[in-house]
Every structure is written in C-alpha cells, then in structure tokens.
Amino acid sequence: MKRTLTFFLLLPLALLTANSAKAQDFYFGNDLSYVNQMEDCGADFKEWMQPKDVYDLYAERGNDLVRVRLWVDPAWQEELNQPAGVKPVYSNFEDVKETIQRSKAAGMQVLLDLHYSDFWADPGRQVIPSRWYDIAFDEEALADSVYNYTHKVLSDLNTEGLMPEMVQVGNETNSGMMTHRSMDENFEATEPISSSWQRHAKMFNTGIQAVRDVSATSTVDTKVVLHYAGVGSGLDWWYQNAISNGITDFDVIGFSYYYAWHGSSVEAVGEQIGSLSQSYPDKEIMILETGYPWTDENFDSNGNIITDTTPEYSPPSPSVQLDYLVNLTKEVMASGGHGVIFWESAWVTTSCTTPWATGSSHDHVVFFEPFTDNFIGSGGGLWLDPGFYVDMNSIQVIYKVDMNGQDQSNGVYIAIDENEDGLKISKRMYHEGYGIYSYTTYLSPGTETASFFHTGSDPQNRETVPAACATSGVRVTTVSNANMETGYQWGTCDAIAGAGSRDLLLTISAS
Structure with missing residues (x-):
C-alpha cells in the first residue's frame, strides 16, 4: 500500500472528535488522595525523566475525574514519625482543598469521598469521628451532625469556587455508616453501635440532603454517589436494601472491584453492570476503586496489599497491567457503565510512614517507577487514553x-x-x-x-x-x-x- 508521509504532532481531527465524545460519556479517573503528601515526602514525579506537575500529567494523559478522600479529624497522624517538611496531617479539609484546586486548575472534575470517620472507612471498619463519640447512640443528634458537617464542608468549598462535581456519601459502606465507636491499638473497629437499616437510612439521607441543599446554591450540579465494596450477590443485595429502606435520592451506584479480594472475572463484572443498568436505569454505574499490579516485587518495608493476579493476566508486567485495565474499561463501557477509577496510582514509595510501616503498600501497583518516580510509559497509566476505546x-x-x-x-x-x-x-x-x-x-x-x-x-x-x-x-x-x-x-x-x-x-x- 502506498502511503504519503505527512507528519503531524497532533491527532487527526476525526479521532479527536471521536475521543472527545467518548470522554464526555465516560469517566476516566484516579484516586489521588496521597499525591500532596507524597510530594512533601520527597516524591519527584516525572515524565520522560523530566519533572512534571503530577496533576497536569494525569490530565494530559486523559484523566478527567480525580477522587479524593476527606477524614473528619485525622489527628492520629501527628503521632507518626515523619521526615522533616512533612505536614502533621493529610486528608483533612486543607489538604483536600489543595487537591481540588490543583485538579480543577488542570481541567479535571472532582469526586469528594466523605469517609465520615477520622480513619479509613471500609467494610469492616466504620468508626464514628471522635468529635461525635458522645452522641454515638443518639440517632437524631448524630444525623444532625452529619448534615451540618457535610453542609459546612461543601459550603466552604463552594464559596471558594471548588464545589466538587460528585460527592460520595460514605466509603465502602457495606455495613452502613459509623457502625463502631472506637478502634483498638491495631486500628480495628470496636464498640459496635448499630446494624439497623433504619439507622443507616437516616445517616445516608441526611448526608445526601446536605449535598442537595448546597448544590442548589452552586453553579455545579453535584451528583451523589454511594459506595459498596465488592461484586456478586452482595452488591445486588446492598443496593436493593438501600432503596427498599428509603435511600433513593442518589445518582451513582458505585462499587470497588479488585480481583485480589473479590475474585470475579472482568467479563462477570461487565455482566453485573449490565444487569444493574437494566434494574436501575435512572442511575449511573461506576467502579469507584480498582487496582492491578505491574510486578510482584516489593520495594520497601511496607508490604504489598494486592498480591493475587488472575491467570488471564499473569505474570504481572507493565504491559499486562495496561491490558487488564483497558479490557476492564472496555467491559464497563460495553455493559452500560459510566466510569472506572483506579485507586492510589501515585502512592509511590518514600521515606514517609503509615500506621503499619514505612513506604507504600502500592509501590508495585502505581504508574511510576520506584526510586525515580518516572511515569511508566509502557504500563497501566496509559489506560486513560480515550483513543484506545474508539474500537472496542x-x-x-x-x-x-x-x-x-x-x-x-x-x-x-x-x-x-x-x-x-x-x-x-x-x-x-x-x-x-x-x-x-x-x-x-x-x-x-x-x-x-x-x-x-x-x-x-x-x-x-x-x-x-x-x-x-x-x-x-x-x-x-x-x-x-x-x-x-x-x-x-x-x-x-x-x-x-x-x-x-x-x-x-x-x-x-x-x-
């Protein structure tokens, strides 16, 4: 075939048009909750071995949604022994405000993840913020506090032009919101409060109402997101229970999917998204968290937390990680889903410490080389390119x-x-x-x-x-x-x- 060798550094207009339409219908996201801290810890993010603003890097690669977590009073971080120049606390309001500012400045939308806890909230750990400890069993007072807290956070952001496009009311709330009162020395939840769906509904609906009330005063029409961790029958069961118990005023059915913990195939996840789309046609369906390793090596003293890979995508390598993410995203798109968010793709290894060890438990998952923090130009970070999805x-x-x-x-x-x-x-x-x-x-x-x-x-x-x-x-x-x-x-x-x-x-x- 004879070809005319005309050179362009930009994509052809037809491809740009196709990519733009696809990006408007689908969210390519990353959770960047750790980024600001990693920079303070010494991470020097690069592209082609040249220093690069990490938010610009993601935006230019195709990321259009940044997810960021907010803890209420995360003062436990002050007890960690961190290097000089590292702030005492992250994932508080000031840190989240910086993330939203930088994300929006780079042209990306924001999903604010409200944990309603001072620590990570997950399926087995939904610990009430310490400031509400005394009202843990007073449902009316607690619901009022949830409303006032949510309303103030969003009002303060809105005043500064930082209203998020999405707000997640609770994080991995399989067991409900704020179901425990305390944590032990190993950060495990203690002192159960309640497992009542009636109580769950009151907390969720109060938080949702605060989002709606602030959004009504904003130029941003903020979507409300709910979040379950897992797939299969549990995912169906949870949203059926939520809706049947009166939790109905939300826009996005969100869930976490990690092969290492949930075990389902890419194809099965797509089938479930298709089923959810048919059952709830008024809702958007999104994977709020996923992750897949590019190596089984560990580069610091903080143990890897994603250790299993599916036989179809093994052994792990940068190109295998990319193929997994592209095929998962294709499956979500084809099944009627609306987005995929990768969890903590910039939590690189540094000399900073967590409650468990120094370094990162995601150094084998992130989109950057260990020790250099250079973007891996053959790995999973490329999945954000909308051009990969023009032909499914x-x-x-x-x-x-x-x-x-x-x-x-x-x-x-x-x-x-x-x-x-x-x-x-x-x-x-x-x-x-x-x-x-x-x-x-x-x-x-x-x-x-x-x-x-x-x-x-x-x-x-x-x-x-x-x-x-x-x-x-x-x-x-x-x-x-x-x-x-x-x-x-x-x-x-x-x-x-x-x-x-x-x-x-x-x-x-x-x-």
Whole structure:
C-alpha cells in the first residue's frame, strides 16, 4: 500500500472528535488522595525523566475525574514519625482543598469521598469521628451532625469556587455508616453501635440532603454517589436494601472491584453492570476503586496489599497491567457503565510512614517507577487514553527498537500511521532499559501500519530502513487477532527478542 508521509504532532481531527465524545460519556479517573503528601515526602514525579506537575500529567494523559478522600479529624497522624517538611496531617479539609484546586486548575472534575470517620472507612471498619463519640447512640443528634458537617464542608468549598462535581456519601459502606465507636491499638473497629437499616437510612439521607441543599446554591450540579465494596450477590443485595429502606435520592451506584479480594472475572463484572443498568436505569454505574499490579516485587518495608493476579493476566508486567485495565474499561463501557477509577496510582514509595510501616503498600501497583518516580510509559497509566476505546475490539500492539550504539540523548520516537489515512504521527517511545525503547497502543485487528523510528522530535532524524524489510522506505506491520509485539534493531532488518518490560524496568529502577 502506498502511503504519503505527512507528519503531524497532533491527532487527526476525526479521532479527536471521536475521543472527545467518548470522554464526555465516560469517566476516566484516579484516586489521588496521597499525591500532596507524597510530594512533601520527597516524591519527584516525572515524565520522560523530566519533572512534571503530577496533576497536569494525569490530565494530559486523559484523566478527567480525580477522587479524593476527606477524614473528619485525622489527628492520629501527628503521632507518626515523619521526615522533616512533612505536614502533621493529610486528608483533612486543607489538604483536600489543595487537591481540588490543583485538579480543577488542570481541567479535571472532582469526586469528594466523605469517609465520615477520622480513619479509613471500609467494610469492616466504620468508626464514628471522635468529635461525635458522645452522641454515638443518639440517632437524631448524630444525623444532625452529619448534615451540618457535610453542609459546612461543601459550603466552604463552594464559596471558594471548588464545589466538587460528585460527592460520595460514605466509603465502602457495606455495613452502613459509623457502625463502631472506637478502634483498638491495631486500628480495628470496636464498640459496635448499630446494624439497623433504619439507622443507616437516616445517616445516608441526611448526608445526601446536605449535598442537595448546597448544590442548589452552586453553579455545579453535584451528583451523589454511594459506595459498596465488592461484586456478586452482595452488591445486588446492598443496593436493593438501600432503596427498599428509603435511600433513593442518589445518582451513582458505585462499587470497588479488585480481583485480589473479590475474585470475579472482568467479563462477570461487565455482566453485573449490565444487569444493574437494566434494574436501575435512572442511575449511573461506576467502579469507584480498582487496582492491578505491574510486578510482584516489593520495594520497601511496607508490604504489598494486592498480591493475587488472575491467570488471564499473569505474570504481572507493565504491559499486562495496561491490558487488564483497558479490557476492564472496555467491559464497563460495553455493559452500560459510566466510569472506572483506579485507586492510589501515585502512592509511590518514600521515606514517609503509615500506621503499619514505612513506604507504600502500592509501590508495585502505581504508574511510576520506584526510586525515580518516572511515569511508566509502557504500563497501566496509559489506560486513560480515550483513543484506545474508539474500537472496542482493538488489541494491544507493542513496537520496540534496540538503540544500542545510537544517539539517544534527545529521546527516541516512532512515526506511525495508526489509521491508514496517510497521516504520520510521531510518538515518543518509553525507555525500557538496556537501550530498548517501546511504544504501546491499541489497534483494530487487520490494521496495516507504516512506521519508522527517529531520534529527537524531528522525523527527519530517522533511520534508513533497508529495502529488504521496507515498503516505500517504511516498516509495514499488519495487526493480528491477538496481542502482539514487534521489534527491530535501529536501521536493520534484524528483529529483537521480546525482552520482558518487567525485568528491564526493575533493573534500571534499582540502579
């Protein structure tokens, strides 16, 4: 096929239009609750090994929704031994305000996650804030406090032009809101208060009403989100109970899905979303938390908390993590869902400590290299690209080049026609290590691509592809029906072995 080699650094208009429409209908999100603290702890987020504002990085990659948690009085952090320059407390109002400011400045919407606790609220730990300890068994007084607290938080944000587009009333509230009064020395919930759905409904509806009342005074029409942790029969049961007990004035059915804990397949999650969409056509369906590792290695003293991977996406590697997230997102889209949020993709390893250990329990999950904090340009962070979802049958294609002996100082690029329209778009390639560079994309089976490699951003600084493996001076590849990888040594017809991204990455990161 003869191709006209016209070069553009921007996407074709037709693709931009398709991507924009898709992004408006679907939320690509990340929970960035740890980001501000990680920066204070010494994290130096980078892209292409150059310092980069992390909020801008996410926005430019395609993230359009930032989730951030808010604790009521998280004073327990003051007892942690943190490095100099680290604030005593995070995930309080001032920290959350900073996250919302920076997110909106980067053009992203915000989902505010109200935990109604001083500590992490989850299925087994819904501990009432310490300021409400004395009224734990007084439902009317507690409901009044929930309303006043929610109303003040949102009113203060709204006054500063920071009203969130979504508010989550409670976090992973499988057992209800504020069902325990205290925690023990291991941060486990103690002193049960109540398991009554009547009480649950009062707390939820009070919080929801506060959101509605403030939203009515704002230019932002804030959506109300509820949150269950898990899939399967429990997810169906919880929302049936919530609605039958009078918790009806909400917009989003949200849930957590981690293979490591919930065990369901990607396909089964899609089927359940489809069922929920039919049962509750007036609600949006979103995965509020998910995560998948790119390695089984641990890089600090804080143990990994996601340790199991599904056989279909094993062993873990950056490209496998990406494929898992893209396929999960495709399944959610195809089933009528409205968004996916990845949990704590920037909780990198630092010298800061948690209640359990120093470092991060997500260093094997985050979208950044350990020790360098450089964005992994071949891993899960790429899932945010709306272009991957224009064709829901597209498959992962990885192009690699061996640059040993060549000038790499200005970066390595691939000029590639992904749309068979003659337009060549230069894409920067990610350094996997040992002089191997890669570019990962998703293309329709049967697509024929024309490409060549070049150094620096100017395509004129290109390789000369030998005639023996060139068509009109370019490399031509036909996309197969399954994930594929192709690679060459610069300026030759010699193929390179499919060196594992994971092993290369770990080698350069530890050096």
